[in-house]
Amino acid sequence: MTALASQSPAAPPAGTPVHAPAGPALPVTFSRLGRSFGTGPTSHQVLRDINFEVSPGEVLAILGSSGCGKSTLLRAAAGLDAASTGEVLINGTAVRGIDDRCAVAFQEPRLLPWQTLQANIAMGLPKGTSAKHGKAKVAELLELVELADFAKHRPRAVSGGMAQRASLARALARTPECSCSMNPSAPWTR
Numbered sequence: 001m002t003a004l005a006s007q008s009p010a011a012p013p014a015g016t017p018v019h020a021p022a023g024p025a026l027p028v029t030f031s032r033l034g035r036s037f038g039t040g041p042t043s044h045q046v047l048r049d050i051n052f053e054v055s056p057g058e059v060l061a062i063l064g065s066s067g068c069g070k071s072t073l074l075r076a077a078a079g080l081d082a083a084s085t086g087e088v089l090i091n092g093t094a095v096r097g098i099d100d101r102c103a104v105a106f107q108e109p110r111l112l113p114w115q116t117l118q119a120n121i122a123m124g125l126p127k128g129t130s131a132k133h134g135k136a137k138v139a140e141l142l143e144l145v146e147l148a149d150f151a152k153h154r155p156r157a158v159s160g161g162m163a164q165r166a167s168l169a170r171a172l173a174r175t176p177e178c179s180c181s182m183n184p185s186a187p188w189t190r
């Protein structure tokens, strides 16, 4: 597995509309992380002694062959999977179970087929968001992922890449402090 890092892009020139959600980014630390599946002779160690830190605002790409453990690593960061050993810390606090500070765009879009794209994105809004703020946020995210003209479409009526972008927008709706995308190039394939 390989990690490629870059800092966030420089601020755009004055007057440029800023669409990206501006949450307070937090550092994420992977500390002695290990994950095995199964027990006894069928036990399969996927991650062993993973140690690295992602700085606030850093964009990190994790590359590796299929099945090497990339999604397993990101699931641990979001608290969707429990590590066998070690831990993940967000801003110094260990992730224990599903963690509101981290949002995930899954490898598959996982949209609700009976809901419109805008309703699917709205599902990512934090609890207690006012209707007015929620509507504005969803509209901003639809613009960000270039789906404003497809807000009322259902997932079956859009392409795979468009569905992926809606899934990404849903992950960003909470303005998370860190976000994990399990297939970051898929939303932008043309």
Ligand SMILES: Nc1ncnc2c1ncn2[C@@H]1O[C@H](COP(=O)(O)OP(=O)(O)OP(=O)(O)O)[C@@H](O)[C@H]1O
Binding pocket: 037, 038, 046, 064, 065, 066, 067, 068, 069, 070, 071, 072, 073, 107
């Ligand atoms: N819940 C599970 N139970 C058993 N094995 C699992 C489980 N989740 C993942 N694995 C195994 O862990 C390994 C890593 O899976 P993971 O999904 O992290 O791979 P990946 O690097 O994301 O692959 P891809 O590039 O194909 O998405 C695979 O061998 C997979 O079969």
Ligand SMILES: [Mg+2]
Binding pocket: 070, 071, 072, 107, 182
């Ligand atoms: Mg994967």
